[in-house]
Amino acid sequence: MTNLPPSGTGADLPPHRYNAALAQEIELRWQDRWDAEGTFEAPNPAGPLADADRLADRPKRFVLDMFPYPSGAGLHVGHPLGYIGTDVYGRFRRMMGENVLHSIGYDAFGLPAEQYAIDTGTHPRVRTEQNIEIMRRQLRRLGLAHDQRRSVATTDEAYYRWTQWIFLQIYNAWYDETKGQARPVAELEAELASGSRPTPDGRPWSQLSRTEQRALIDSHRLVYLSEAPVNWCPGLGTVLANEEVTADGRSDRGNYPVFKKRMRQWMMRITAYADRLLDDLDALDWPESIKTMQRNWIGRSHGANVSFASPAGAIRVFTTRPDTLFGATFMVLSPEHPMVGELTTADQAEAVAAYQREAAAKKDVDRQDESREKTGVFTGSYATNPVTGTEIPVWIADYVLMGYGTGAIMAVPSGDQRDFEFARRFGLPIVATQMPPDAWFEGHGTTPSVSCDTWPEAYVGEGTYVNSANDSLMLDGERTMVEAVALISAWLERNGVGEATITFRLRDWLFARQRYWGEPFPILWDDNDMPVAVPDHLLPVLLPPLEDFKPVAADPDDATSEPELPLGRVKEWAELTLDLGDGPRRYKRDLNVMPQWAGSCWYELRYLDPTNTQAFVDAEVERYWMGPQGNGHPGGVDLYVGGVEHAVLHLLYARFWHKVLFDLGHLSSWEPYHRLFNQGYIQAYAYTDGRGLNVEASEVIENPPGVWTHNGEPVTRVYGKMGKSLKNIVTPDEMCATYGADTLRLYEMSMGPFDASRPWSTRDVVGMSRFLQRVWRLFVDEETGRFQVVDAGVDGGADPATLAALHRTIAGVSADYDGLRFNTAVSKLIELVNHLTKADEPMVRSVAEPLTVMLSPLVPHLAEELWQRLGHTTTISYEPFPVADASLLVADTVEYAVQVKGKVRSRITVPADADDATVEAAALADDKIVDLLAGAAPRRVIVVKGSMVNIVP
RNA sequence: GCCCGGGUGGCGGAAUGGCAGACGCGGCGGACUCAAAAUCCGCUGUCCGAAAGGGCGUGUGGGUUCGACUCCCACCCCGGGCACCA
Structure with missing residues (x-):
């Protein structure tokens, strides 16, 4: 599928260039070694995976990716974006001295495998296990620092035993x-x-x-x-x-x-x-x-339940606005409401039955179309408004849903737009319970009126209460909604016709x-x-x-x-x-x-203790990795990264199960995922021909810019998800073959902010490849293969400018890794390497080592290789991350931009410790500034320490 | 309709209220080469100018400020979520 030759191929290349072949050799070698040495196996405090020596007293960190479904199509370059991000972060935290748990398993039950099985006749288990193997191989090729011992699949009998x-x-x-x-x-x-x-x-x-x-x-x-x-x-x-x-x-x-x-x-x-x-x-x-x-999904609403007496017994409704009860002039029941039959009078029976049939035949889609006109049928019966004693008609209408509240409402057309529309349609009375403010009438081009005849729509909001009093309850006058709700709720309770209550949208x-x-x-x-x-x-x-x-x-x-x-x-x-x-x-x-969703409701707990046959997770192990971290902390995974599409499905279900297990005493944490981060998606361009069919995106040529052709035929560019149907898939496998896994990792991290979606651009990958070649050249002579880092002399070897650049990079990159800002971390490392390249002199060890360590979270294979060539025999993975020397971050002199009226007009260089007055004097003495001011005294001068001067003439 | 994000060069993007465009791609020019690829070096927001230099620039229109991509108000566009939820 790729149309690119492996990078750096050609006849007379320098023999020791960092190209696809060399990268591949280095990467496979280190992947084997990591596996053989169990480099990323994180020790538990107890049980079969315990290892007290390696646990030491390191703080723990549990980094987690959302449970992937092993798709039959294999991975495309969009899939591992999050996994690479968590890997970089996990590797960084490990270098900060933490015991990092990072693994990945497979959410392998479910419809896609079954649908595929139905289409092809392959048993879902066969297909699922093949898919898992393919995905394992693809992920391994990316050099992710996963603890393989903890990689479980929901379809494993030993796993779903615990799901059950x-x-x-x-x-x-x-x-x-x-x-x-x-x-x-x-x-x-x-x-x-x-x-x-x-x-x-x-x-x-x-x-x-x-x-x-x-x-x-x-x-x-x-x-x-x-x-x-x-x-x-x-x-x-x-x-x-x-x-x-x-x-x-x-x-x-x-x-x-x-x-x-x-x-x-x-x-x-x-x-x-x-x-x-x-x-x-x-x-x-x-x-x-x-x-x-x-x-929103849980949808908690505070309100009251109110009972309306009717020939068929009390009809209970839920309302968030009991304060408008005096304006309830009719009731509406859902067509499916169980009391409809008993309420329907003989002469209305036919119409009601017809309406019910009609409603039942409708799909939810049609029923929820808000734009269509309100429909409904009178049952023939009346109920009694408990505060006014008035007999009010009972209707059925499909705008009232059986699935919410009690499936019945009191209709207050003056205070609810839906009821208002219904009342207008069927000529039902509308009585105001609140006087809208004058501005409301003005806004609608009418004059204030307590009669609703002139109202163009219902009024919802605060307003003076009117028409809202009986012998034992008085709401009329100036009062807030909260106050009115409290008054009437108490009255309802006192009179046994209702009470304050809470209703949820969640089912x-x-x-x-x-x-x-x-x-x-x-x-x-x-x-x-x-x-x-x-x-x-x-x-x-x-x-x-x-x-x-x-x-x-x-x-x-x-x-x-x-x-x-x-x-x-x-x-x-x-x-x-x-x-x-x-x-x-x-x-x-x-x-x-x-x-x-069942298997993914608790998988993070099984990662903790995957081999336990006595319990789904050992209590001590759970407390170590997931336990609350102090006052009010609910515990849970330290960093959970995944797409936004699971916002109300997986994330709600998993929280629910976790809380049940907590209540039953099986867990110390009461939330599964303490910190959640939504990574963006990698999207891609696709191209359609004249017939609107997608053509293979990798074969499309852009020339001139903005004009695309496929086999000479003009095509149009569209933007969307990477996928088979759009014919725009790029796989990690082909990127590894063309450039190597480290280049792919680096490119994905450099493309943009971790939480932003961005378009894939194969053309751009070469930039990261060139960068790694420059890194390689700093260490290795391309012609001879000689390792050319020099050991430092007595003075440390590096010149002051390089030392300052190094420590600036250390400070910036640490902060960026920690804040998941991988894209800016990459650019800071490029700046440092560009500085070292331009210096055009051998790199000293005191620079080479921290540089290698800083690079290793992003490009771990290359970093391991360089680390070994620097003479080390153990993995770089546990090396302490360098710490910036604050004293090296300040220079002797500092350049100030000098602005006049907010525009930069000149630059001055002053000693770093110069006070504001000195800086101001230097700025005003600058030739260009003197010319611009033309003798006039500045009205105001602002000095921003270490940065700039703004002069207001 | 409501609730979240987001609009910055040709493209991806960078900027604690303080020098807009870091870094990368692409483009242009050069080195190497018989040539090309690969690699390296330089330039590259835009307009005027030979240059020095200057004008204009972060979706639009206002505002706050010595100073606004950044804060406030209104609007437009794009993406996502919810939507007759009483």
Whole structure:
């Protein structure tokens, strides 16, 4: 695919030039040696990976990349950007004396391997293992300092044994609201049995049948069965979590339509943790944008529940604005609301049923189209507004969603734009509860009026309360919204018709998938059709071999289709006889598998202790690597780098599992990822021909600039993701072949800020290649191969300018590495090397050694090679990073720019220790400045220490 | 519509409120070469000028300041997220 010859090839080249062939030889040699010596194996404080000598008293640092999916297509140059960044950072911190844990594993269950298997007939395991091998080889070629012993895959039986174990921990736990934490269900059962906790209907525990007891316990579990509308995706043959459905109602994988369908499904009670998932964000060092996305997704709203009496009983609504209750002139129920049937009167029955049918047939996409006009139907019934006593009509409309709040609203058309539109459409009364400010009327070109007839839209905001009083409650007058809400909430509670409450947008996590390639549920069904956990000693529940793992192909648009579970086809696996302490009995296995997110919810913990067979992670090992670092610190990974696309999926689920495990006493940290950094993406240009088809990007020629042709045909340039379909893939393999891994690493780090997306440009890579050639030439004579670094004389050897440049570089590069500013670190190193090259005299050891150490995080193979040639026998990886000598950072003299009215007009050089008055005098004495001022006395002179003088004439 | 990012040479990008354009690519000129490639050296924001030098320049328009890419206000454009959430 490459159209470049390896760099530095040609007939009469200097024999010892640093070119692709030499780089390759050096790189492969050092990669072998690192493996052989276990150079990057990080010692644990306990267990099989313990090594007290190597642990010493070094501070720990856990650096983590987001768990990659081993794609069948192999890596392109965009994939390793983050891995190289964490590698540079990890190598730097190791040189700062820290015990750095950095590894990478494979999130290998999931839909892509299964879809590929369906397309090709290859078993997903075969394909997955091949892909992992390919990816391991590609990553190894980049020289990443990973601890290979810790590289796990979610598909390993020894791994998913613990995924299933954690699932059962969650299954066997309930959320104790009073304590605000999860506890084992055994404790719940003990409380119920002892009577310290009453049963819902008040009967003593012992009088409940065993089935009733189990049902009661099951209803509390953090993993539970729910009969509710779920996201059914016929195209994938499985149900999906809310987080896996895009805003336009399609699956995030495969982009198939998704339908709401009532089904019995396994859920995880993530909503129990909504408050903590929200509040604990404050303790995390994450980009504010990601925190905001999680906050929005959780969507905590403060408000009140209010009951409206109706012929069918109390209708409960949730509102964030109970203070506007006096303006509630009608109610709206979701078409799916369970009370609709009973509320509908005979003469409205037909219209209501028709509307319900219509709503049910709509895809979420259509239903969420905000621009369309409001629709709805009157049920024929009336409810009573609890504060006014007025009878108000009850409608159904699809702008009210069953999935949020109570599925019913009180409509306050004067204070809510949606209700306003609905009221106008159907001629329902609109009563103001607040008088908008005059400016609001002015802004709408009308005159202030308490009658809403002239209002062009609802008013939302602070305003004087009107029409809001009854015999026992008075809101009218000047008061803030907060105050009014408090007053009416208290009134509602006093009168038993409502109370202040909090509602979340977050829904429980639909956890089951009707697929093959995932962790089987460790759940059995007994002959009472009740679920039973597989006992620990029978884990893992292995995924059975299956010849035909295809889901039954359903029409992606057929909302009426039903899931068919592939595991159900393995009859001899799906049923079994087992003695769980009450004699041998027949059980059926649960046939669901877990979603792909399961394995990635805890993988960082397994990196810590990958070989442990007694526990998913040893407590001491977890405390060492993940434990809280002081007051208020939640613990967790020290640096977590990955793409922004996991903002609400993986990152929310993993936090949830981590918190459950913390509550159950298995972890010392209560957040998995303390510091999160989103790296940018590498994008690439692609080219389309006259027919709009993509042509092979590497064959496109640009000449003249801005004009592109492919085989002589003009093509147009577009910008997008690197991928097969755009025919613009560049692989790390071809870059390693053309230049070497060190050049590729350096180029990726130099392209731009770590968190910014940028376009790949193969043409630009040569710049980094030239730089490394200059570095090489400083050490090695290209013609003879002679090592030409000289040992320093008595005075240290380096001239003052070089010494100053070196220490300036040390200071700058340390700060840049630490701040993940790799691009500017690279340019500072280039500046230093350019300075040394221009000096045109042999480099002294006292410069060569710190330079080599500074280069090593970026170009570790080359640095190891130079380090060895400098006479060292051990790896450079643990050499201390140089420290800048502050005394060398200040020069004897310093140049000041002299500005007149903010424009640089001259330059002066003064002693570094000159005071402001001296600098000012020198500036005013400068010939050019004297000319410019033409004898006039300056009105003002500003001296900026060490930098510039600004003269205001 | 709401919430986040972001607009700097031909391109990627750099600049604690203090000399805009570091560093790299590309381009131009030169060295080496029979020649080319590779490599090395010099120049390279833009306009005027032979040069010295000067004018203009960080999306647009205002403002604060001795001084603004940087801070404030309004707007335009691009990317991302959310979106009938009561």
